[in-house]
Amino acid sequence: MxxxxxxxxxxxxxxxxxxxxxxxxxxxxxxxxxxxxxxxxxxxxxxxxxxxxxxxxxxxxxxxxxxxxxxxxxxxxxxxxxxxxxxxxxxxxxxxxxxxxxxxxxxxxxxxxxxxxxxxxxxxxxxxxxxxxxxxxxxxxxxxxxxxxxxxxxxxxxxxxxxxxxxxxxxxxxxxxxxxxxxxxxxxxxxxxxxxxxxxxxxxxxxxxDKELAQLKELRLKEREKLFASVNDKNLGLAGLVKTFAPCLSCHGCRQVCPICFCTLCDFDSKTHEDTASHYQSELNQKGGARVPSGTIFFHTGRMIHMAVSCVNCGMCSDVCPADIPVATLFSMVGESLQKLFDYLPGRDLEEPAPSETFIENEFAGLGE
Amino acid sequence: MEKEYTPQIIGFLCTWCSYTGADLAGVSRLQIPPSIRVIRLMCSGRIDPLFVTKAFISGSDGVMMMGCHPGDCHYQKGNYYTRRRYKTINSVFESLHLDTERIFLSWVSASEGVKYAHVTKEFSDKITGLGPNPVKKEIFL
Known part of the structure; x- marks a missing residue:
């Protein structure tokens, strides 16, 4: 009340x-x-x-x-x-x-x-x-x-x-x-x-x-299932991701509008990931071809690993994507499993530290032994 | 005769435990698979998930993350973060249906030369069984 x-x-x-x-x-x-x-x-x-x-x-x-x-x-x-x-x-x-x-x-x-x-x-x-x-x-x-x-x-x-x-x-x-x-x-x-x-x-x-809110939640959860089903084996897995991100322009607009991506200098814009002639040359020698601009899958998976755990599902990324890649759907999906893993909900509590900034000593026992 | 397939595995080792453990394995003349390429870091907490992703996407057949046992970190808590990062990478790869088996985490202390030789052999054998990383064949990544 x-x-x-x-x-x-x-x-x-x-x-x-x-x-x-x-x-x-x-x-x-x-x-x-x-x-x-x-x-x-x-x-x-x-x-x-x-x-x-x-x-x-x-x-x-x-x-x-x-x-x-x-x-x-x-x-x-x-x-x-x-x-x-x-x-x-x-x-x-x-x-x-x-x-x-x-x-x-x-x-x-x-x-x-x-x-x-x-x-x-x-x-x-x-x-x-x-x-x-x-x-x-x-x-x-x-x-x-x-x-x-x-x-x-x-x-x-x-x-x-x-x-x-x-x-x-x-x-x-x-x-x-x-x-x-x-x-x-x-x-x-x-x-x-x-x-x-x-x-x-x-x-x-x-x-x-509460009653009406619960009703909407139920409907939305059904929609969520449908939405997640729209990204399936065809767009996932290595071959699928290559297709999904094929139209990516590397404009990095999704990162620009993302509220969680706040770094002043993004690692992907830094010198570290600037591809030189020798990089393309070695790609040519090894594989016989290369995508230009390169590293789109790396960029998207990297961004997911960095911040999907705090993804608030606002959908800005998909909305600004000029190539209509379902970035937000992928982030929601990846984010949901990460949030489940760390029992975390972004924005739920001001005092709750982000999963990447904290740890519990005895979690994931037996891992790496 | 066709040349036998030897995988390329990148190992990120912390200098205080795992690298010293690997060193001990060498000094003890234990057999270590030739497929491992070691990169030495001051702490396993230095392993940016992007290192692992980049290694994977650039075509290494396996990626190893190694550090001190939880509680034994030279910097008190670096490896606790490593553990979370490993889980994060694993979870994202799983959601994207990428090959999680090629990423591997192990705790090896400075005195565990035998363990180092054992886990590297096991991982290397597993990767040999899996075959080359499919990203090698994907041109337009």
């Missing part, structure tokens, strides 16, 4: 009004949220400090131009932000933010976390044909009924962690039948309650709609 603030407005308007209230009453100095930018269907994350600007905020728009966890890290890397801000982000973005904070790449101080039970986002491409707004009624309808829309990002259709774990305020979206009439803000922490003090709307006590 938690305190709930109910604002008698459709969920998107309601949350916008709440954000406006926060700025007006000086509870926070800025709001970090999605904002309509320029032409229609164009959205970007922005830090809004002007109350006037709030009318352009689009906090729950189902699109993810970048993983907000990564963006928040970019301005809290050196130091905590000095004045309080509120951020409206999705559960996977929040988990990424937690993972980065754990790795001292971000700072959570002075940040109020507002998240929602997430119904998923659309692929970025769907916001490029001018028909994005036509998708929205269906989206909200599906969210209300806890259904899975097939046109969402593939990783979203298969995501089981859509309830934010560490948010101060959770907006009830999934399975909320009153979505179009009222906006329910669940105040999970004392920070959240402090934020909502004096806000317009009624306060009650209520639980999150």
């Amino acid at each position: 938690s305190d709930v603030l109910k604002i008698k407005k459709p969920v998107e308007e309601g949350i916008t009004e709440f954000l406006k209230f926060l700025l007006e009453k000086n509870k926070v100095k800025g709001i970090f949220t999605l904002r309509k930018a320029g032409k229609t269907d164009s959205f970007s994350y922005s830090l809004i400090t002007d109350v006037e600007e709030i009318k352009n905020a689009a906090p729950l728009t189902p699109i993810m131009p970048a993983n907000a966890g990564q963006l928040l890290s970019s301005f809290t890397l050196e130091d905590a932000i000095k004045e309080p801000i509120a951020v409206v982000i999705r559960p996977c973005e929040l988990r990424a933010f937690v993972e980065l904070t754990k790795r001292t790449q971000a700072n959570m101080e002075n940040i109020y976390l507002i998240s929602s039970t997430c119904a998923g986002v659309f692929p970025l491409k769907s916001a490029q044909n001018g028909k994005f707004s036509q998708l929205l009624p269906k989206y909200w309808e599906a969210a209300k009924k806890s259904e899975v829309l097939a046109s969402l990002r593939p990783t979203c259709t298969a995501c089981e962690h859509f309830v934010p774990a560490l948010a101060d305020i959770t907006i009830s979206v999934v399975g909320n039948k009153n979505l179009t009439e009222e906006c329910s803000l669940h105040l999970n922490t004392s920070k959240g309650e402090e934020l909502a003090q004096g806000a317009p709307g009624n306060k009650t006590t209520e639980k999150l709609n």
Whole structure:
């Protein structure tokens, strides 16, 4: 049970009004949220400090131009932000933010976390044909009924962690039948309650709609099975991987948008992996040919070994891939087995160290003896 | 007569235990398979998983990771991380349906020359049985 603030407005308007209230009453100095930018269907994350600007905020728009966890890290890397801000982000973005904070790449101080039970986002491409707004009624309808829309990002259709774990305020979206009439803000922490003090709307006590959430989870798990079945022996194994990654341009875009890949200089960009003429010559001599650019499978497996254990399944990598390689599906699959192995869930707990940074003395007994 | 197939195996050995153990095996005149190429590191904790992946993808038939027994690390805890890394590599390879049998982890202390000779022979025999690493035939990796 938690305190709930109910604002008698459709969920998107309601949350916008709440954000406006926060700025007006000086509870926070800025709001970090999605904002309509320029032409229609164009959205970007922005830090809004002007109350006037709030009318352009689009906090729950189902699109993810970048993983907000990564963006928040970019301005809290050196130091905590000095004045309080509120951020409206999705559960996977929040988990990424937690993972980065754990790795001292971000700072959570002075940040109020507002998240929602997430119904998923659309692929970025769907916001490029001018028909994005036509998708929205269906989206909200599906969210209300806890259904899975097939046109969402593939990783979203298969995501089981859509309830934010560490948010101060959770907006009830999934399975909320009153979505179009009222906006329910669940105040999970004392920070959240402090934020909502004096806000317009009624306060009650209520639980999150467990039944509907469980229903969606079941559907999503089924989708997950289907998604994983789509990468089978044909795309796995050595010969399969060669085919899967054949169209890879080595643009490293998947790494660029990945919230967990935070290294300033990636090992794969370093001199270590720069191929010289002699490398290609020896490939020619030994095998009679070589792929240029080389090392795509090495890059992807290497990246998986390095960070798949912390993969939050946001799906950015697949979304930006110009060659349509199912990078996110592979990462989800590899990540799931790694997370099971180390009994770890990225972003679940701020105090829980990442598996690569810790060990248990007597684990894996008998190995190597 | 066709030349007998000798695999190429890369071994990453920590200097304090496994490398010294290998040295002891040599000094004791034990038979060590000629297929092993040793790379000496200060600690098995220095084995970046990328070393192993690169060796594998570049066509070595087997990769060995060797260090001190858990609890005996010269730097207290390096090999605990190695153990997790080995498990990570193993799990990723398994998920991708790659050949996990070609990656091998063993703890060999400075006094275990006999064990070194034994495990290397066993691993080398196993790899000989598996045959050459299929990546050798894949041109467009």
